[in-house]
Amino acid sequence: MFLFRNIVFTAVIAGFVSGLCLTLLQSFATVPLIIQAETFESGETTSSHSHDHAHDAATPAHEHGEDSWMPADGAERLLYTAAANMLAGIGFALILLTASEALGGFSGWRSGLMFGLAGFLAFSLAPGLGLPPELPGMPAAELGARQLWWMVTAVCTAAALGLFAFSQTPALAGLGVLLLVLPHLSGAPLPANHETAVPAELHARFVAAVFATSLIFWALLGTLCGAIRVRLRGGEEAYPSNAAESVR
Amino acid sequence: MTTKTAASTLGASASRIIPLSMTAVLGLFVVGFVGFSHMEVVHNAAHDSRHSLAFPCH
Numbered sequence: 001m002f003l004f005r006n007i008v009f010t011a012v013i014a015g016f017v018s019g020l021c022l023t024l025l026q027s028f029a030t031v032p033l034i035i036q037a038e039t040f041e042s043g044e045t046t047s048s049h050s051h052d053h054a055h056d057a058a059t060p061a062h063e064h065g066e067d068s069w070m071p072a073d074g075a076e077r078l079l080y081t082a083a084a085n086m087l088a089g090i091g092f093a094l095i096l097l098t099a100s101e102a103l104g105g106f107s108g109w110r111s112g113l114m115f116g117l118a119g120f121l122a123f124s125l126a127p128g129l130g131l132p133p134e135l136p137g138m139p140a141a142e143l144g145a146r147q148l149w150w151m152v153t154a155v156c157t158a159a160a161l162g163l164f165a166f167s168q169t170p171a172l173a174g175l176g177v178l179l180l181v182l183p184h185l186s187g188a189p190l191p192a193n194h195e196t197a198v199p200a201e202l203h204a205r206f207v208a209a210v211f212a213t214s215l216i217f218w219a220l221l222g223t224l225c226g227a228i229r230v231r232l233r234g235g236e237e238a239y240p241s242n243a244a245e246s247v248r
Numbered sequence: 249m250t251t252k253t254a255a256s257t258l259g260a261s262a263s264r265i266i267p268l269s270m271t272a273v274l275g276l277f278v279v280g281f282v283g284f285s286h287m288e289v290v291h292n293a294a295h296d297s298r299h300s301l302a303f304p305c306h
Binding site for chain 1: 264267268270271272274275276277278279280281282283284286288289292293294295296297298299300301302303304305306
């Protein structure tokens, strides 16, 4: 159980710090754009943004109730965003650490950074190529289908990167190429119509901001995972043969 | 020799499989909860985070 404890502890520290840093970046880079988009979403009738997502004809079945709880704007909303970012950071850190341990373990911050960049490619860039980061008020295909495509793309990309980095034969690397492009050839679920009140210029800035902040988040998360993991191995002497091995 | 190297490179000794499965499941559960849960309250709380991390949202 020492291995489990050490991984969870490492993930909590790395996720907490990265999530906090991400929240700071987002509060300058992405959240103002989300709030700006919400003014278009609710129409011209109200300038104070409402957080519920009344959708246009593209997704009629998915309308959020006005009466369900949501954090109040300002400090409360920021607090919940920070909590969600930290939780996401911890979850992603657990996945990164598990993958690295299965592949031999981190040797320090540098190999952590490499895994973090791979995490950005698999969980941010690849799904984002097919399903660009959305602003509130933008039409989109049915949620379940998009979530499924997102997950399949992330898993395929992660597997492809793993094959590129760790396979010995060209055939397996070829399989990696196939896994990399297959989700994009099959295509992400798209809405029937792309009309939206949200200006394209606002959306373009948002997409760039999401990828920039995500890249910093993933790089920091991986680096911290690698740096903390090598210092946190208490009780794992029961597995000496593996602890000595490292990826890079 | 070859198999031993492969096994240790993969770190796949039996004693590690259970803790690593547990951390994987825990990580997937946490990410799924923050990014994919259809519960209205979770969606609203994690709203800006979901949009900013490019999760499919509403």
